[in-house]
Amino acid sequence: MQAAAALPPLLRWLRSILPGATQPRGAGSPGGVPAINQLYHARRLRLVRLAVLMVDDLGTAEDIVQDVFAALHRRHGPELRDLADPDAYLTTGVLNAARSALRRRRTARAYVPPPAGTAPAAEDEALLGEQDREVLVALRALTVRQRQVVVLRYWSELSEREIAEALHISPGTVKSTASRALTILRGLLGGDR
Numbered sequence: 001m002q003a004a005a006a007l008p009p010l011l012r013w014l015r016s017i018l019p020g021a022t023q024p025r026g027a028g029s030p031g032g033v034p035a036i037n038q039l040y041h042a043r044r045l046r047l048v049r050l051a052v053l054m055v056d057d058l059g060t061a062e063d064i065v066q067d068v069f070a071a072l073h074r075r076h077g078p079e080l081r082d083l084a085d086p087d088a089y090l091t092t093g094v095l096n097a098a099r100s101a102l103r104r105r106r107t108a109r110a111y112v113p114p115p116a117g118t119a120p121a122a123e124d125e126a127l128l129g130e131q132d133r134e135v136l137v138a139l140r141a142l143t144v145r146q147r148q149v150v151v152l153r154y155w156s157e158l159s160e161r162e163i164a165e166a167l168h169i170s171p172g173t174v175k176s177t178a179s180r181a182l183t184i185l186r187g188l189l190g191g192d193r
Helices: 002-006 007-016 034-054 058-076 086-110 122-127 128-142 142-155 161-165 172-188
Strands: none
Touching: 002 122, 034 058, 034 128, 086 122, 128 142, 128 172, 142 161, 142 172
16 A cells, blocks of 8 residues: 555546556566557557658547557457557558548649529519510529520530530530420420420
8 A cells, every 4th residue: 555655646546446557567478558558658648649740630640540549459469469560550550541631632722612592583573475485494403504505506606516616525425414404394394395
C-alpha cells in the first residue's frame, strides 16, 4: 500500500482501472502492457506531426493517427506478433490516410451546388398560351443534353455540325440525341405536333 501511495495520482488512477497498465511488459508476461500500447506511446506524437504536415489540421491529423492505430490493432491484435515492422506500417498508414483526407477535402471544395431554380416572371407565364406551357413542361422532362440539342436545333436553327462543335460531341451523337428527344416529346405531347 505504501508503494501505491507514492505513485502520482494519474498512475494510481490508471492502476485502479487497468490492472497491469503501469507495470513494464516482461517477455511473455501475460499481465504486461501490450506491444501496441508501448508503440502508441512511443510513436503517436511523431505520427501526429507527420499527419499535420500533410493535412495542415491538428484535429484531422489526430483522427488519422488514431484510425491507423485502430486498424493496426484490428489487423494484428494487441501483441503485434505477425508484424515485422510496425513503425513502417504506421507511417505508410498515416501517409495513405492523409492522402485520402486531402482527396475528400479537394472533392468537397470542388463541389458547386446547383443553382436554385429560377421561376419565370409572372408576365411571362401570362403571355404563354396553353400549348406553349405544355411544350415547356415536356422540355423539362428531357435530359440536359437532349434539351440542349433540341433547343439549338429547332430554336436557334443550328446545323448538326454546329451543334456538335458547340457541345463538343460528335455529329452522330447529335442525331441520335435529337431522335430520342423528339420521340419523348411526341409521346408527351401527342403525335400530332
